Amino acid sequence: MNPYLYLDRDTFVHRLDPRTKMFLLLGAFVLVFIYLNPLYQLAVLAVILFFGYLAKMLVNLKRIWFILVMISVMTVLLWSIFGSGETPLFLFFELESLLYGLAIALRIVGAIIAGMIFLSTTRNEEIATGLVKLGIPYRFAFAVSTALRLVPTIAATGSTIGQAQRSRGLDLESGNIIQRIRKNVPLLIPVFVSTIRSTNVFSMALESKGFGAGKERTYVLELHITRRDVLAMVLFLLVLAAALAIRLAGYGGLEGFTR
Template sequence: MMYTLYLERDSFLHSMDPRVKIIGSFLGVVALILFNSPYLLLAIFLGLILILNFLGKIQYREIFKALKPLMPIVLIAMVIWPFILKPWYFGLLIGVGYGIRLLSVALLTLGLIMTTSQKDLVLGFIKMGMPYEIGLTLTIALRYIPTLYMLTQTIMDAQKSRALELEKGNFLQRAKNTVPVLIPLIVASIKTAHELSIALESRAFGASKRRTFLHSIKMETKDYISLGVLISLFFMAVYARYYLKVGYIKLF
């Protein structure tokens, strides 16, 4: 079974050219790396949520549901930093900032997938000069992230119904309990990859070097304006970081 994060809505973000969203997501990730202040990163994270809600018509519960699988990684990032930096509360503050940064980067990627269909995403990469094979591979990789996550949840629920206790016991015991989940997941992943290869071969993928497309994309006035705004915001972020010294806390 295939799952997707794409949500079909009639919104500004959905109608935007995928190239603008790809460039904007990349610039956003680079800009987030420049800062480590938890206060500024929190403001950016909340701003991204509002943008997805108002410009993409993505509901808050849908956003947090997509971010839910990342919460264990975020918590680990928060817990590690107090052991690295002293005093511990300073390390915790920095850890919170890095956790929020991770969520913001994920939100940029998820926002791109939520508001862009697979065919438009592939076309966006190709129009930017990326070879079709690489663009398709990257898109398939992004496409299968929610599929593997939901498949993992399904396997875990099935094993729990068979009295497998995944949360009980010490670390070694819980690691051992994941084996009945990992083996079916690996088998299902191999089967899915095999089915995908058959589907590509049945469509004569790679038979011709020159490709034609049923659908096409074209930049409009609003796309050029949006791209200009995104590039301007990026350079403002660079200026604020390196010239105004805003949003960065010296760690050592």
């Protein structure tokens, strides 16, 4: 299995400078925070998904659809239960708290998908180089890209370990919550040990390739802010401004919801 989220496609999103994409990602995080009305949130999500479609990365969402669904269901449920509104539906559910829960769920899903679009279209090295170009020290930028790389690798090791322990009779699906948590010990310890071992080799390999040998280093990847980047940023700023204007004009809020 491919441990990376990055999809090597040739789309205009891929060709954007990583700094532009970081800007767009931050913008997307602002965008999802503007509205409280689930209908408006849905429109925001549609914009994000359309962008993902242009980047040809929607297949990557298959990997996390389960997490997205779980988060959505939990969010809607919790807000419906703990929030309060004016229009009772049934039991202790009110229309406003349900809508609010929906909006928050869409907000979280939108933010995650925006992050996925970024990771699916930007190489680790581009992220690191982009951060360096923004003035972040190289060591820190490299650490960020290493962390991004480590997550899928650990997931792959975890899956092998899961198979090994299931072969020995470990059954993760039965028992109450505490029993289930305890059953993860045979998975977590080997994952931990294997990760530490391979991280050790990794750091030796880094040293052996002269990581941090001098203060300065060359970057093979060249980054250029082109007209395309400027255009993308301006367009996106316009969308953001329009979205803010609509909200300030009094649309897209949610009346009658109290915590």
